[in-house]
Amino acid sequence: MSTSTRRFAALVAALMLAFLVPARGPFAAADISSGYDVRILRDRWGVPHVFGTKDTDAAFGLAYAHAEDDFKTMQLVMMAVGGRLASVLGPKGAGNDYLVNLIRLWDTVNARYEIDLDPRTRALCEAYAGGVNHYAALHPRETVPGLGRVTGKHIVAGFVHKMPLMVGVDVVLKELFEKPKTAATRPIDSMLAASFGHDAPSRFGTGVGSNAIAVSPRRSAGGETMLAINSHQPWEGPVTWYEAHVRSGEGWNMTGGLFPGSPVVFHGHNENLGWAHTNNYPDLVDVYELDINPDNPNQYRYDGAWRELEVREAPIRVKLLGPLRWTFKEEVLWSVYGPAIRRPHGVFAVRYAGMGDIRQVEQWYRMNRARNMSEWEDALRMATLPMFNCTYADREGNILYHYQALLPLRDEGYDWSKRLPGDTSKTLWTGYLPYGRLPRVKNPASGFVQNCNNTPFRATLDPENPRAEDYPKSFGIELRMTNRALRALELFGSDDSITPEEFYRYKYDMAYSKESKMAKLVARILALPPSDDPAIKNARDVLARWDLRVDPANTGAALAVTCHTIIMKGRERAEVADVPERAIADGFAKAAKLVKNAHGRVDVPWSSVNRLIRGTTDIGLGGGPDVLHDVTGDLMKDGRFRGKVGDSYVLLVTWDRNGKPSSRSIHQYGSATLDAASKHYADQSPLFARRELKPVWRDESEIRANLEREYRPGEEMAQRP
Numbered sequence: 006m007s008t009s010t011r012r013f014a015a016l017v018a019a020l021m022l023a024f025l026v027p028a029r030g031p032f033a034a035a036d037i038s039s040g041y042d043v044r045i046l047r048d049r050w051g052v053p054h055v056f057g058t059k060d061t062d063a064a065f066g067l068a069y070a071h072a073e074d075d076f077k078t079m080q081l082v083m084m085a086v087g088g089r090l091a092s093v094l095g096p097k098g099a100g101n102d103y104l105v106n107l108i109r110l111w112d113t114v115n116a117r118y119e120i121d122l123d124p125r126t127r128a129l130c131e132a133y134a135g136g137v138n139h140y141a142a143l144h145p146r147e148t149v150p151g152l153g154r155v156t157g158k159h160i161v162a163g164f165v166h167k168m169p170l171m172v173g174v175d176v177v178l179k180e181l182f183e184k185p186k187t188a189a190t191r192p193i194d195s196m197l198a199a200s201f202g203h204d205a206p207s208r209f210g211t212g213v214g215s216n217a218i219a220v221s222p223r224r225s226a227g228g229e230t231m232l233a234i235n236s237h238q239p240w241e242g243p244v245t246w247y248e249a250h251v252r253s254g255e256g257w258n259m260t261g262g263l264f265p266g267s268p269v270v271f272h273g274h275n276e277n278l279g280w281a282h283t284n285n286y287p288d289l290v291d292v293y294e295l296d297i298n299p300d301n302p303n304q305y306r307y308d309g310a311w312r313e314l315e316v317r318e319a320p321i322r323v324k325l326l327g328p329l330r331w332t333f334k335e336e337v338l339w340s341v342y343g344p345a346i347r348r349p350h351g352v353f354a355v356r357y358a359g360m361g362d363i364r365q366v367e368q369w370y371r372m373n374r375a376r377n378m379s380e381w382e383d384a385l386r387m388a389t390l391p392m393f394n395c396t397y398a399d400r401e402g403n404i405l406y407h408y409q410a411l412l413p414l415r416d417e418g419y420d421w422s423k424r425l426p427g428d429t430s431k432t433l434w435t436g437y438l439p440y441g442r443l444p445r446v447k448n449p450a451s452g453f454v455q456n457c458n459n460t461p462f463r464a465t466l467d468p469e470n471p472r473a474e475d476y477p478k479s480f481g482i483e484l485r486m487t488n489r490a491l492r493a494l495e496l497f498g499s500d501d502s503i504t505p506e507e508f509y510r511y512k513y514d515m516a517y518s519k520e521s522k523m524a525k526l527v528a529r530i531l532a533l534p535p536s537d538d539p540a541i542k543n544a545r546d547v548l549a550r551w552d553l554r555v556d557p558a559n560t561g562a563a564l565a566v567t568c569h570t571i572i573m574k575g576r577e578r579a580e581v582a583d584v585p586e587r588a589i590a591d592g593f594a595k596a597a598k599l600v601k602n603a604h605g606r607v608d609v610p611w612s613s614v615n616r617l618i619r620g621t622t623d624i625g626l627g628g629g630p631d632v633l634h635d636v637t638g639d640l641m642k643d644g645r646f647r648g649k650v651g652d653s654y655v656l657l658v659t660w661d662r663n664g665k666p667s668s669r670s671i672h673q674y675g676s677a678t679l680d681a682a683s684k685h686y687a688d689q690s691p692l693f694a695r696r697e698l699k700p701v702w703r704d705e706s707e708i709r710a711n712l713e714r715e716y717r718p719g720e721e722m723a724q725r726p
Contacts, residue, residue, distance in 0.1 A: 041065040041132065047713045050699060051676035051685030054250040054708050060125070061132035063253040064268045068136025069718035071247055075265055075679040076140060078243050080149045082266040083137070085243075086110070086162045091200075091323040092330055093149055099193075099321050099333070100200035104178065106319030107337045107344045108169055108360075114162045117363045122161065126367040130157035133268035136718065143719050163266040164365040172289040172391050174357050175201045181292075181346055181353055193333050196323075214458035216489055216633060217281035217396035218497065218512065219404040224452025226504040228662030232398040233512050234261070234272055234281040237635050237651045240673050246654030248672055250703060259373045260668065260701055262654045269369045274658045276666055276703075277376050278399035283456045285394050287410045288481025289358040291434075293342050293427030297352050305352065306428045307341055314352075315339035342433060354427050358411035358437070359391035378403045385409065386440045394456040400664035406454035408444035408461040408471075408482075411437045415479040422481065444471035444482070453497045457633075459483075459490030466498055488521035488631040505659050512657065513696045514633040517553040523631070524553055525581040526569055530593050533586070540607075544597035547608045555629035557612035564607050566615075566629050567596040570640050603644020617648050617694060619674055619687040624694045628652065634696065648673070657698065669698035 042058040043066035053070035057063030072079055084090045088105035090098030105111075118127070134155040141148045141155075169175070182198035216235040222228045238246050246262040249270070261273015272282045298304035304311040321333045338345035342354035364387060371384035378399055385395060390409055397405040413434040415421050425432045444461035446454050451466040460483050462473045476482055495518060496511040497503065503511075517523040531549055536542055544564060551561030572592035576584060601607050604614065612625030615636060626648060628636035638646035658668040673693050677683035692699060702708045 041135070041718075044715060044717055045070050046705075046708050046715050047676075048702055048708055048711045049713050050689065051683070051713065052248050052250065053676070054702070055252065056705070057251075057253045060253045060255050060257045061128050063251045063257060064129045064132040065136040065139070066718055067249060067251050067268060068133045069140050070249065071263075071265060072137060072140035073680075074677050074683075074685075075247065076144065076147050077149075077679055079137060079265040080152055082163060082243055082264075083152060083155055083159055084149065086159055086166050086266075087153075088319075089151060089322065091321055092151060093324060095324040096196045097200045099323055100175065100178070100197050102321045103197055103319060103335055103337070104169070104175065104201075105166065106317070106321075106335075107178075107346070108174075109339065109344070110162055110165055113361055114158050114165060114363055117361070118158055118161060121362075121364055122367055126370055127157055129268050129370060130160040130366060133157075133160055139718055160266065160268060161363055161366055165363050168359050168362075168365065168391055169357055172357050172359070174290055174355060177290055177292055177355055178346070181348055185350055193335060197335075214487055214489060214631070214635070215281075215283040216455075216457045216493070216512070216635070217283045217394065218453065218455045218493060218508075219396050219398040219406075220453045220497065220503055220508060221398070221404045221448065222402045222452075222662065223450065224497070224501055224503055226502045226507075228402075229505060230398050230400070230402050230404070230660040231503070231505060231508045232274070232279050232281065232396070232658040233508070234274070234279065234656040234658065235512065235652065236262070236272065236282060236654070237637075238653045239650045240648060240653055241678075245678055246672065247678060248654055248670060248676060250701075252703075256376075257374055258703070260703060261656060267366075267369075269366060269373050271369060273656060274666065274668060275373070275375075276400070278378065278381055278397065279658050280372065280381070280395055280397045283394040283396070284458055285392050285408060285410060285456075285461070286458075286481075286483045287392065287412055288421055288479070289391055289411065289413070291342075291356045291413075291421060291425055291432075293340075293354040293356070293425045293432060295340065295345065295352040295354055295427040302347075305340065308428070308430050312341065314345060340427070342427060353424075356434070357391070358413060359389070362389050364389040377401070378405070388437070388440055394458075394461070396454060396456055398658070398660070400660045400666065402660075403448055404452075404454055405448070406446045406456055406461070406464040410443065410480075410482075412443070412480045412482075413437060417477055417479055419479075421479045438480070444476070446470065451498075452501070453503075455490065455493040455497060457487050457489035457493055459486045463490065463494065466494075486520075488517050488523060489633050489635065491518035491520050492516060492633055508659075509657060509698075512633055512655075515555045515627050515629070517555075517632060519553070521553075521631070522573075522581050523565065523569055526572065526584075526589075527551065527553075527565060529581060529584070529586075529589050530568065533590050533593065536594075538594075540601060541594055541597055544593070544601075544607045555611055555615075555627060555632055555634075557610070557615075557625060557627040559611045559627075560608040562611035562629060563604070563609050563614040564596060564600050566611075566646070567600055567640065567644075568593055569630065570646075571596050571599075599644055614644065615646050615648070617673065617690055619690060620681055622687040622690050624690055626694050627696070652693075655698065656701070666703075668701040668703075670701050671698050 041062050043062040044056045046054040055063050055066040085101050088102040090101045137155045179201035215237045218233040220231040250260045252258045259270045259275050261270035295305040303314045317337050319335045319337045340354040342356045345354040368387045368389045375381035391411045393409050395407045395409050414436045415434050416431050446464045449465045449469040454465050555562040615626045617624045628634035630637045635651035636648050637651045638648040653673045656670040660666050672689045674687050675685040675689045677685040
């Protein structure tokens with residue numbers, strides 16, 4: 006490249022940057038931070054304790070503290086919300102940008118922001134946005150081109166953006182764009198199909214699930230109330246947990262976990278109460294096949310008359326190579342049911358629970374500030390969350406399991422698990438089952454409730470469980486039991502005097518129930534016809550001796566988990582009894598050879614195989630898929646499992662018989678979720694591997710006794726430890 010060509014390219018790049026990046030002058034940061042009275046106290050684990058005079062001050066500081074540890078991910082969240090993710094990530098962000106336009110995210114937020122949110126919530130979101138902008142102004146080299154100024158609407162839009170992904174709309178879109186393959190399929194179709202769900206905020210516990218357990222004084226040994234907050238999230242990415250403590254002079258005093266872009270704690274505890282979320286799986290998305298007018302492709306039949314589809318064009322700007330970007334323009338449609346998609350095999354509309362609601366952040370904010378069970382339930386009664394089990398406990402000894410879901414009231418004359426006719430108002434549902442009729446268990450005589458992504462009809466001991474026969478099949482309420490739920494019922498149900506030490510030990514249980522899928526899979530392997538292959542015979546003997554445990558030193562776990570991973574891949578929702586015998590035999594043989602070739606023996610200690618790998622940290626672990634100490638990893642070429650999801654941020658809370666709270670927590674890595682140069686990048690990993698918890702400090706005196714540094718956002722730019 007000639008000198009003149011390079012200069013021209015540099016000039017073009019500079020001009021592009023000037024248009025894409027808003028000017029951040031030397032006074033921008035001071036202008037943003039003026040009016041916010043906040044201090045950030047980092048404890049010796051790097052956890053931020055944000056002290057503000059007002060709630061808005063604390064929200065401003067929370068955003069700044071989180072940006073210090075993970076500004077890159079926060080920016081990607083903002084770009085995703087703005088429908089501009091593909092301009093940063095390339096083709097893998099295209100599905101997100103299409104979805105933002107398809108569901109008319111910004112139409113909804115702009116129309117409802119001033120109407121549906123109370124002034125206090127809007128002020129909180131604006132303050133949090135200010136903290137993001139303050140950090141960006143002080144760190145322009147870290148700022149993604151095109152980020153622009155973040156507003157409170159962006160923060161609210163982040164919640165609206167996550168809800169359709171959490172109920173599975175992206176899965177529906179992926180299926181519509183993947184099938185069928187026809188001559189009419191365009192390159193953009195393949196790009197979108199491949200990108201739906203990429204880095205999408207997963208549900209709490211998608212894949213391996215989550216644990217939530219509460220014990221009341223009726224079942225504790227010393228009159229304690231105990232709560233396990235244990236959502237299983239990916240260990241890296243936009244939905245990895247971040248631990249924080251926010252406290253304001255207006256009474257907000259919350260400790261717990263949140264994701265980048267959130268001004269509130271999603272689940273955790275204050276001095277009076279706490280709660281945990283786990284995922285539930287009702288049927289919340291419907292697909293309708295529209296009857297298109299043969300004389301007008303933009304009309305569809307509805308109740309005997311032709312209706313017009315609303316047609317728009319979504320610009321999807323995709324980064325291709327280096328600075329080169331190309332804007333694809335893709336059609337997006339709107340029908341009486343909601344968003345619609347034109348495909349070679351038809352036109353399909355999608356309707357999902359929670360469409361049009363922007364109040365999720367307000368509900369969580371009210372839950373954060375609740376002082377008792379009545380106030381917390383008032384917040385939950387807003388019913389803005391389309392799904393999530395809620396498990397609650399408080400200082401008064403109350404416990405509650407609530408199956409939160411927006412369950413559509415559907416016409417029972419249709420099979421809602423299949424595609425529906427899109428030509429009749431009979432398939433257009435508009436209401437949900439009222440809050441008071443949802444499955445729940447409140448203050449049971451059994452003294453405990455649990456949910457580990459299992460059916461709500463086995464939340465505690467009978468006869469206090471909700472009844473499945475009280476709910477129509479159209480709701481799609483799940484009936485399955487996970488191993489974690491089976492073990493929780495076995496452990497907590499058999500001990501009527503639970504100490505805090507036992508509560509901790511049960512949470513870290515590393516066994517499979519005899520009723521679990523793992524036990525059934527092992528039984529099917531052992532029932533296979535005998536093999537003459539010495540390696541297979543040896544592997545069978547190892548599996549026959551296995552005690553269904555995944556302790557670090559266990560010598561049967563590596564083979565068992567490898568078998569499960571290989572045989573059940575793609576069959577995660579299937580019953581073991583439905584897996585063909587040939588697949589069982591072939592998978593067992595493959596697993597046995599893989600373990601032997603990789604490790605020199607089949608009975609290798611589990612911690613040699615099950616690993617936490619983070620930078621230069623490489624530590625052996627116990628735990629495994631779908632045990633209460635859940636650690637699920639990718640099977641690597643070297644025969645080891647690299648942990649990627651499962652136990653991540655764990656928070657155990659105890660209120661003593663006098664109502665005084667104490668808690669302990671652990672993160673799989675540390676508070677510096679993206680800063681590899683920080684000493685907090687993986688400083689909690691050794692504790693995590695040993696299943697140890699660190700104390701949670703909430704009183705200012707305790708925090709100062711364990712203080713690493715104190716500062717106001719931006720007042721000191723020294724290199725972080």
